[in-house]
Amino acid sequence: MRHFGRAVTVLAISALFLLDSCADMFQSRIPMTGGKTSGSLGDLLTPPEIITKLDTPAQFYAASYYSASEIRLAWEAVQGASxxxxxxATVNSAQTRTEEPGDEDYETLxxxxxVSYTDTVLKNASxxxxxxxNTYYYRVKACNPVKNYDASEPTQPQAAMLFPSPGNVRASGGTSTxxxxxxxxxxxxxxxxxxxRSENADGASASLLQTVTGNQTWYRNRISESQQGKDFYYMVTAVNSARNKSLRTKPAYGYARVFGAPESPANVRIExxxxxxxxxxxxKIRWDAALETDTYYAVYRSSSVDASLTRLTEKTDEAAWTDKQNLKPGVYYYYVVQAIIDDIASGKALKSEFSSGVIEGFILSPPDTVVAEKKPDGTIIIKWLPSIGSEGERSLYTYKVYADNSLNGTFEALVSNEIPADTDAQGYIASEVxxxxxxxxxxxxxxxxxxxxKSVTVSPxxxxxxIQSASQHKFVPAAANAGGVYPVIITWKKPExxxxxxxxxxxxxxxxxxFSRVNETVLGANGPFSEIYSWDAQTGIFTYIDRNDTAKAGRKYYYRVLSLNQLEQGNFPSEERIGWGALTNNQYMIEYNKTMKAALKKLTLMHKPGSTDKLGSETKKGAISGSIAYNAAISGLGAKITIRLENYAEHYxxxxxxxxVYFTLTGNSNTTASMDQSGSMNGTMRCEGMYPGYVYYDGITIRGGAAAGGTYGIHPDGGFQRTEIPWTVGEQ
Structure with missing residues (x-):
C-alpha cells in the first residue's frame, strides 16, 4: 500500500505540469523553431515594440499651386499603418472668415x-x-483597423490652392504706332x-510670341508698318517649377495706331x-463728338469679373451708347470708346487710341450676402451687406424684405419695407420680421x-x-468592419x-x-429611405446606421445630428450621445483576454518551475478593483486548479x-486533469463594463497538459445568442 500510494502521488504531481499549460493558454507564446535564424541574444532579451496607437505621419506636405486641376499630397510612412x-476642408476667399477651419469643417476625402495622394479638384478645368x-486644407491620419491599432492623431493642416492663370490681362489699343x-x-x-497672339477674337490658331521670366508681368510686341491698325488678341499662360502650365487666359484685344487716325474720344462719362x-x-454712356468728319465709334466693355474687352457695337455715329447686353447684378462694368475713320485709299480702318480714364457703371443690384437668423423668442432677423455702389450712393438706398412659404414661390409677400441703409459694427443692415x-x-x-x-433665397x-440615442454594444443585423466592430445605430426626432x-x-x-459628417449624401426628412436610413411614422423616430470602417474595439464615439433647412444649411447641432458598436465573437474573446491575461500574470505559484511548488493558494488584487484567487491541489489521480475572479478590473x-472600466470580470476558470495530462475546463465568467456578456469554458478540452481542442462559448449582452468559437482564438 505504501508503494502504491507513493506512485499515485508521483502521478498526480506529474499532472501538475498542467499548470504550466494553463499559463500558456492565457499568455503570448514565443515560437521555438529549428533551422537557421538571423536573430541574436539581444533580440531575445529585448522585447518587440508593442504598438497600441499609431504615430502621426511626419513630413506631411501639400503642393500648393502645383497644377491647374490637381493638388498633390505626400508624407512619410508610419510603422504599423496599413x-x-x-x-x-474648403474655405472660399470670398468668405469673411480669417481663421483656419475647425475640426467640424473637415470631411473624409x-x-x-x-504615402502620397493626388486630389483632382477639377476634372474639366475652366x-x-x-x-x-478656394483654399483647401488637408490632414492625414494613419490607421490599421485589421490589427485594431488606434488611429493616429491627424497631422497639422496644410493649405494649398490650384495653380491659377494670370489675371487682368490687357493689351494697349492705339497707344503707339x-x-x-x-x-x-x-x-x-x-x-x-x-x-x-491670335488674329481671331476667340484666340484660335494662336502662336507663341515669347516666354518671359516670372518676375516680368509685361511684354512689348513690336509691330511692323504692315501690321498697323490690325486687330490682335493676346493670351498669357503661367508656368511653374514643375513645368506645369496654367490655363491660357481669355484673349485681350489690342492694336497699333495707324498714322492719320483720329484723336481718341474725350470726356467719356456715365450719363x-x-x-x-x-x-x-x-x-448709358456719352462722350464728346470728334472733330473729324466721317468718324464713327466702337464701344468696348470689361468688368470686375472679366478683364477682357468685349466690343458692344460695330458702328455708331452718335456720341452716346446705351448698354443693355447681358448686364448682371453685383458686377461693375468699365467702358472705353474708339473713334474710327475708314481710309478708302489704303483700305484700312484708322482707329484712334482707346479713350482714357476709368468709366464705371453698374445696374441696381440686390445684396449678395444675406443671412436669416432665428431669435429665442421666435422672431427672425434678416440681415445683409449693402448693395454695390460708392459709399454715398449706398446711403441713398432703401431695402425691402419679401417672404414665401415655398422655396420655389413667387415671393410677393412684402414683410418689411423702406429699411434704411444703416449698418451695424460688422457692416450689416438688419430687419426683424x-x-x-x-x-x-x-x-x-x-x-x-x-x-x-430679389436676392438669393435665405431661410433660418x-x-x-x-437626439434619442446612440447604440452601445448592441446587436445590429449588418456586417462588422475589418476590426471586428459592428455598426452603431443613431436615432432622433425632429425639433419641436x-x-x-x-x-x-x-x-x-x-x-x-x-465632428465630421458620417452620411455621404444629405438625409432627407422625407427620404429616400434605405437599409441604413429609416423613419417610423408612428413614433416619429429617424434611424441611421453608422457603418464606421475605422471603428476600433475599446473606442467610444460621440454622435450628434445637425438639422438642415431646404437650402441644406444648419447651425444648431443636437446634444451629443455616446455610442460604440458590439464586437464579433472572436474580437470579444481577444478583448476579454486583455484583462484575463493581466490577472493571470499577477499570480506567482502557477508560474513556478517545480511541480510541487505550484500547489497551494494565493490571491492578488486588480489594478482598479477586485481580486483573482488561485488554488491548485491534488485530486484523486490528477490535479484540480481553480481560478476565481471577483469584480476584477485592470484597464480603463x-x-x-x-x-x-473596460472589463470587470466575476466568475471561475477551472481546470481538471488526469495523470495522463488530459482533461477539461469548466466555469463561466461574467463580464461587465464596455462589453457586458459571458465567456464559457465548459467546451475546452485538455490534452498533453494544454488546451488542445473544443470551443469557448461567447454570449455578449445586447441581443446576441451564445456562439461557440474555436479554442485557438484564446491563444491569440
Whole structure:
C-alpha cells in the first residue's frame, strides 16, 4: 500500500505540469523553431515594440499651386499603418472668415494605401471655375483597423490652392504706332510666362510670341508698318517649377495706331442718373463728338469679373451708347470708346487710341450676402451687406424684405419695407420680421423709382434635432468592419414645432468638437429611405446606421445630428450621445483576454518551475478593483486548479478613468486533469463594463497538459445568442 500510494502521488504531481499549460493558454507564446535564424541574444532579451496607437505621419506636405486641376499630397510612412485617411476642408476667399477651419469643417476625402495622394479638384478645368478662389486644407491620419491599432492623431493642416492663370490681362489699343504693350497680374508660383497672339477674337490658331521670366508681368510686341491698325488678341499662360502650365487666359484685344487716325474720344462719362444703380437693365454712356468728319465709334466693355474687352457695337455715329447686353447684378462694368475713320485709299480702318480714364457703371443690384437668423423668442432677423455702389450712393438706398412659404414661390409677400441703409459694427443692415412671416426670404434694393431684382433665397437654420440615442454594444443585423466592430445605430426626432428638410449625422472621437459628417449624401426628412436610413411614422423616430470602417474595439464615439433647412444649411447641432458598436465573437474573446491575461500574470505559484511548488493558494488584487484567487491541489489521480475572479478590473477605456472600466470580470476558470495530462475546463465568467456578456469554458478540452481542442462559448449582452468559437482564438 505504501508503494502504491507513493506512485499515485508521483502521478498526480506529474499532472501538475498542467499548470504550466494553463499559463500558456492565457499568455503570448514565443515560437521555438529549428533551422537557421538571423536573430541574436539581444533580440531575445529585448522585447518587440508593442504598438497600441499609431504615430502621426511626419513630413506631411501639400503642393500648393502645383497644377491647374490637381493638388498633390505626400508624407512619410508610419510603422504599423496599413492605410491613411485624408481629410479636407474648403474655405472660399470670398468668405469673411480669417481663421483656419475647425475640426467640424473637415470631411473624409479618401482612404489610401500609399504615402502620397493626388486630389483632382477639377476634372474639366475652366478659367471661371470657382475652385480657383478656394483654399483647401488637408490632414492625414494613419490607421490599421485589421490589427485594431488606434488611429493616429491627424497631422497639422496644410493649405494649398490650384495653380491659377494670370489675371487682368490687357493689351494697349492705339497707344503707339510701333508696338502693343501686354500687361497682366502675376500668377502665384509662376517661374515664367508664355505670351500668345491670335488674329481671331476667340484666340484660335494662336502662336507663341515669347516666354518671359516670372518676375516680368509685361511684354512689348513690336509691330511692323504692315501690321498697323490690325486687330490682335493676346493670351498669357503661367508656368511653374514643375513645368506645369496654367490655363491660357481669355484673349485681350489690342492694336497699333495707324498714322492719320483720329484723336481718341474725350470726356467719356456715365450719363447723369442713368448708369450707377439707377436702372436694373441698362447703363448709358456719352462722350464728346470728334472733330473729324466721317468718324464713327466702337464701344468696348470689361468688368470686375472679366478683364477682357468685349466690343458692344460695330458702328455708331452718335456720341452716346446705351448698354443693355447681358448686364448682371453685383458686377461693375468699365467702358472705353474708339473713334474710327475708314481710309478708302489704303483700305484700312484708322482707329484712334482707346479713350482714357476709368468709366464705371453698374445696374441696381440686390445684396449678395444675406443671412436669416432665428431669435429665442421666435422672431427672425434678416440681415445683409449693402448693395454695390460708392459709399454715398449706398446711403441713398432703401431695402425691402419679401417672404414665401415655398422655396420655389413667387415671393410677393412684402414683410418689411423702406429699411434704411444703416449698418451695424460688422457692416450689416438688419430687419426683424415675425416668426410666422414665412419660411424663406429675399431682399431687394430700392433707389428712387428703381427696384433691384430679389436676392438669393435665405431661410433660418432649424432648431436642433432631438437626439434619442446612440447604440452601445448592441446587436445590429449588418456586417462588422475589418476590426471586428459592428455598426452603431443613431436615432432622433425632429425639433419641436419645426420640420427640417434634411439632416446630417456627425461623429467625433471626443466630446465638444472634432465632428465630421458620417452620411455621404444629405438625409432627407422625407427620404429616400434605405437599409441604413429609416423613419417610423408612428413614433416619429429617424434611424441611421453608422457603418464606421475605422471603428476600433475599446473606442467610444460621440454622435450628434445637425438639422438642415431646404437650402441644406444648419447651425444648431443636437446634444451629443455616446455610442460604440458590439464586437464579433472572436474580437470579444481577444478583448476579454486583455484583462484575463493581466490577472493571470499577477499570480506567482502557477508560474513556478517545480511541480510541487505550484500547489497551494494565493490571491492578488486588480489594478482598479477586485481580486483573482488561485488554488491548485491534488485530486484523486490528477490535479484540480481553480481560478476565481471577483469584480476584477485592470484597464480603463482608452486609459481614461472618466470613460469607465473596460472589463470587470466575476466568475471561475477551472481546470481538471488526469495523470495522463488530459482533461477539461469548466466555469463561466461574467463580464461587465464596455462589453457586458459571458465567456464559457465548459467546451475546452485538455490534452498533453494544454488546451488542445473544443470551443469557448461567447454570449455578449445586447441581443446576441451564445456562439461557440474555436479554442485557438484564446491563444491569440
Amino acid at each position: 492605410s491613411y485617411i485624408i481629410e479636407r 479618401e482612404q489610401v494605401y500609399a 478659367l471661371d471655375a470657382p475652385e480657383y478662389q 510701333d508696338w502693343i504693350d501686354i500687361t497682366w497680374e502675376p500668377s502665384a508660383a509662376a517661374i515664367s510666362y508664355e505670351v500668345w 447723369t442718373g442713368a448708369g450707377r444703380g439707377n436702372s436694373t437693365n441698362e447703363i 415675425p416668426g410666422d412671416a414665412g419660411a424663406f426670404f429675399k431682399v431687394s434694393a430700392v433707389n428712387g423709382v428703381a427696384e433691384s431684382a 437654420a432649424p432648431d436642433a434635432a432631438l 414645432g419645426e420640420t427640417p428638410a434634411f439632416y446630417h449625422v456627425q461623429r467625433s472621437t471626443r466630446t465638444g468638437g472634432g 477605456i482608452e486609459n481614461d478613468q472618466d470613460k469607465g
